[in-house]
Amino acid sequence: MQPLIGFRDFLPASCAERNYIFAKWREIAGRYGFVEFDGPVLEELDLYKKKSGDEIVRQLYEFVDKGERAVALRPEMTPTLARIVAAEHRQFRKPLKWFSIPQVFRYERPQRGRLREHFQLNCDIVGEESPEADAELIALAIDVVRAFGFTAQDFVVRVSDREFWTELLKLEKVPPDRWEEMLQTIDKSEREPREKTEERLGKLAKPVFEIFEKGGESAKLNNIIENLRLRGLADFAKVDVRIVRGLAYYTGIVFEVFDRAGKFRAIAGGGRYDQLVAQLSDNAVSLPALGFAIGDVVLGEMIRAHTTARAQMEKTVAAERAVEIYVVTAKEEQHGNAIATMQRLRDRGYRVDYSLAGAKVARQFRLAEQNGARLAVVFGDEWPQVGVKDLETGEQRSVAHEELFAHLATFPTLSSRA
Ligand code: HAM
Numbered sequence: 001m002q003p004l005i006g007f008r009d010f011l012p013a014s015c016a017e018r019n020y021i022f023a024k025w026r027e028i029a030g031r032y033g034f035v036e037f038d039g040p041v042l043e044e045l046d047l048y049k050k051k052s053g054d055e056i057v058r059q060l061y062e063f064v065d066k067g068e069r070a071v072a073l074r075p076e077m078t079p080t081l082a083r084i085v086a087a088e089h090r091q092f093r094k095p096l097k098w099f100s101i102p103q104v105f106r107y108e109r110p111q112r113g114r115l116r117e118h119f120q121l122n123c124d125i126v127g128e129e130s131p132e133a134d135a136e137l138i139a140l141a142i143d144v145v146r147a148f149g150f151t152a153q154d155f156v157v158r159v160s161d162r163e164f165w166t167e168l169l170k171l172e173k174v175p176p177d178r179w180e181e182m183l184q185t186i187d188k189s190e191r192e193p194r195e196k197t198e199e200r201l202g203k204l205a206k207p208v209f210e211i212f213e214k215g216g217e218s219a220k221l222n223n224i225i226e227n228l229r230l231r232g233l234a235d236f237a238k239v240d241v242r243i244v245r246g247l248a249y250y251t252g253i254v255f256e257v258f259d260r261a262g263k264f265r266a267i268a269g270g271g272r273y274d275q276l277v278a279q280l281s282d283n284a285v286s287l288p289a290l291g292f293a294i295g296d297v298v299l300g301e302m303i304r305a306h307t308t309a310r311a312q313m314e315k316t317v318a319a320e321r322a323v324e325i326y327v328v329t330a331k332e333e334q335h336g337n338a339i340a341t342m343q344r345l346r347d348r349g350y351r352v353d354y355s356l357a358g359a360k361v362a363r364q365f366r367l368a369e370q371n372g373a374r375l376a377v378v379f380g381d382e383w384p385q386v387g388v389k390d391l392e393t394g395e396q397r398s399v400a401h402e403e404l405f406a407h408l409a410t411f412p413t414l415s416s417r418a
Helices: 012-031 045-051 054-058 078-091 131-146 162-171 176-191 194-214 219-230 296-304 307-321 332-347 361-370 401-408
Strands: 042-044 062-064 070-073 096-100 103-105 117-126 155-161 237-239 253-259 268-272 289-295 325-329 352-354 375-379 385-390 396-400
Touching: 012 096, 012 117, 012 131, 012 296, 012 307, 042 045, 042 078, 045 054, 045 070, 045 078, 054 176, 078 096, 078 117, 078 289, 117 131, 117 296, 131 155, 131 219, 131 253, 131 268, 131 289, 155 162, 155 219, 162 176, 162 194, 176 194, 219 237, 219 253, 253 289, 289 296, 296 307, 325 332, 325 361, 332 352, 332 375, 332 401, 361 375, 385 401, 396 401
Parallel strands: 155 237, 325 352, 325 375
Antiparallel strands: 042 070, 062 070, 096 117, 103 117, 117 289, 155 253, 253 268, 268 289, 375 385, 385 396
């Protein structure tokens, strides 16, 4: 049997790649002072019905549970975060800077870059209205992608302001109950034939395409780009009014991250959602908020397609998966000494393995190499001397058993913390 379409098994090699991605995500979020939180995988259906917008609601994995509750697997993290913050915010100094790495579920048509489950790094700032927060968040998004070995030649953050579009909707007297549909059409316009967009927009088509051609400018956007310039990150961002975002709750600055060559789907996206917390709060606490998410699927595809990023990942993954020391028992009587020593090596923090089946010596050495071990420690006739073979250079030394730890300390790349 296969996993469901759009779902993945993570065999050890892909699990190691996933861990590599998560470790970088945690590291960079930590550099910006973000702390990790999590929430439930299953939420009340209403949480999404009201707040995420039609597109995501159509993609929900929803069902009625045994207690007759209408529930859904989370398709994104932002409603959960807003729900938690609306209830718990009094405990925390503002602004909150929180990150999370949820697995999320959307019933989409599986294709390159889009599956039915994926992991996302979400970084959100709650309780700060200054555009400094928007710049800080975009800088973080840039640094998260840079951490994998990508440069300004590889990707760009396209920054926009939803207010360009909501102002136009007001000006053109579009009734508010049609705003979401119009914004979604504008958001999708890049991926649709022009005639289709024009048809859906009706009388709005002309001004919309004019704005596309003219581009947009505002003091707020200039301020953000200038802030990125001070950080040396201006090359990674550009103003682009075509970005609207598909989710319903965004209210201001919005952005998406794309590869420069345009080969992949969006890598990351986010923006301001200043009303969402108030909408989910019983006593209407109003807390401005902003955030973004970067998914593991497109990022993984980009890493594998990029020579430097791929080499960096493979090197880290290989080093983390390899055992360091392989214990070889060359004489059966030495089995006791071998496993007693092995336990002490593991206690000191070395990654150690041995043959459970007691294979022939030559095979034990082969296994040592296959497991990526740097050293083999050999227990044989010479006891209380042991052999230490450097599997990189082929050099072998005989060391007194009680000197073994001192000798291992001369290999600075091994991981012992003792
Ligand atoms: P989103 O744009 O829906 O935003 O998703 C963020 C990223 O998740 C996308 O750019 C993409 O890389 C990845 N992604 C989305 N759907 C799929 C899929 N079906 N398969 C693989 N990857 C996918 C949000 O989810 C917002 N909640 C982000 C946010 C956080 N806004 C404020 N805070």
